[in-house]
Amino acid sequence: MSDTILEIKDLHVLFPVHKKWLPAVDGVNLKIEKGEITGVVGESGSGKSVMSQTILRLRDHDTNVRYEGEILFEGEDLLKQPLNKIRDIRGDRISVIFQDPLTSxxxxxxxxxxxxxxxxxxxxxxxxxxxxxxxxxxxxxxxxxxxxxxxxxxxxxxxxxxxxxxxxxxxxxxPKLLIADEPTTALDVTIQEQILQLIRELNEKLGMSVLFITHDMGAVANLCHNVKVMYLGQVVEEASTEELFQNPLHPYTQGLLSCIPHLGVKKGEPLPVIEGSVPPLSKVPVGCHFCTRCKMADQHCMEHEPPACEVAPGHVVKCWKYAESGKQEV
Ligand SMILES: Nc1ncnc2c1ncn2[C@@H]1O[C@H](COP(=O)(O)OP(=O)(O)OP(=O)(O)O)[C@@H](O)[C@H]1O
Ligand SMILES: [Mg+2]
Structure with missing residues (x-):
């Protein structure tokens, strides 16, 4: 038996915008092993919710949505299952927690x-x-x-x-897999900590795997074994939590982490921000998706999409700065 509980392969989720099919999720690969807690971070509009909702086909009600790729749960492709089968899996082998409780x-x-x-x-x-x-x-x-x-x-x-x-x-x-999309944002801090503790206990006692989507880097540091950083539908960096916090490589990840007060900002200094904002789907740049906001971007970045390169075991970055140094492409 494989130890992988969920494997997402080259997932694209497309919506029609101005009469064109545009990807809100654009080629995501993600693997969660049994007992693993994977965090997903990224600014608003990066595709975290669309990606996680697609696992249980919760976007099927959108009149127009197109999927490409595979979502293998215990070896079965959820994108190919009839919806009644998905309903049997939901709340049994896979549970979801969303920000809006009344939907559940x-x-x-x-x-x-x-x-x-x-x-x-x-x-x-x-x-x-x-x-x-x-x-x-x-x-x-x-x-x-x-x-x-x-x-x-x-x-x-x-x-x-x-x-x-x-x-x-x-x-x-x-459940064998819990998908939690900003599960504690609406709760006060002490309750948040209690809920995270509960998730941690179920993970340790029962080996429950977790896909944990959040804006809270503190929660990631406390709970997750590894992290994916998403930007405009793509995973731009992934690593173990420890590695990502100690050695963030993608300019976007560096920007996200420098926004946390105790990391890299001296007391009294204003928090840095990543300049600009996430563009809408219709304005996604041709080359590297982050190029319009990246201080290091050059002409090549604007015209060509960088490959995802494994720069150290388990540490993958999608940025020309690392691709050029001849690291292994994944
Ligand atoms: N039905 C739809 N039609 C067109 N575009 C859509 C549709 N649903 C989502 N999108 C777009 O997909 C992109 C990703 O949205 P998503 O909700 O996944 O972001 P997110 O990372 O979860 O953000 P947040 O942190 O605010 O929750 C956004 O640009 C959003 O406008
Ligand atoms: Mg969301």
Whole structure:
């Protein structure tokens, strides 16, 4: 048996913009091993959500979307499965947590009945066992009065509480893979830490793999084994978390990291920013996607797309600066 749980191969996700098919995800390769936590970072509009939602075909409802490539989950290509098969996988072998909890919770059922259903259906528990486990999960996500919450409807709860219920639901079926897209952004810092701790525990105890999408580099440093940096639909750098923080190579990664106060900025100095903003899909540059904002870009960068090169074991960079030094292309 292979140790790879998810392998995305040359994934393109295209939407029609001004009568042309344009890629929001543009040739992404990504592999997650069993028990591995992979972080995905990048500014708004870099394709993190489109990429992660495509794994469970959550963009199929867009009237126009086109996929190319493969998404192999335990060896099966999810892009080729019928949607009813994908629904069976969702909430059982793969769970998702998104920023907006109401997309995952039913407004007409109590929190308890929704959580119990997951547990009876996927874990084979009886009613009593399911109730006990549901209350335990609610407690683990930091809900102060879980017995009471069990009886409530989602609309009776605050946004932060709804978020925690959704997290409890996603984790209670003990998935093999958790996809978490900015799962804690709406929560206050102490609760955020509690949720990250819960994810870490399930990873260590059950070997749950995680695809963790975030803007929070601190959370990446605390939780993830390795990191992919995305820019305009592409992975521009990937490495182990330690390597990426110690030796960021892509000018974009360097820019992202220098925006964190304690890394590379002296006290009292203003935070640097990456100049300019992420262009819309219709304005993606021809050559290196980052060239319009890169201080090091030259004519060659503007005209030709750089290859992804492995500069050290597991450390891959998509930038001409490293390609030219004759490093191995992947
Ligand atoms: N249905 C659609 N039609 C056209 N373009 C789309 C569609 N859905 C998403 N996009 C575009 O795809 C790009 C990637 O969006 P995505 O939501 O994946 O970014 P993101 O990295 O998750 O950003 P954020 O950090 O803000 O969540 C954006 O340019 C977005 O406008
Ligand atoms: Mg997003």
């Amino acid at each position: 919770l039913s407004p007409v059922h109590t929190v308890g009945s929704q959580l119990s259903e997951v547990l009876t259906l996927h874990k084979g528990l009886n009613k009593e066992q399911a109730k006990e486990k549901a209350i335990e999960m609610l407690k683990l996500t930091g809900i102060p009065n879980p017995e009471n919450c069990f009886k409530q409807y989602p609309y009776e709860l605050s946004g932060g509480m709804q978020q925690r219920v959704m997290i409890a639901m996603a984790l209670s079926c003990e």
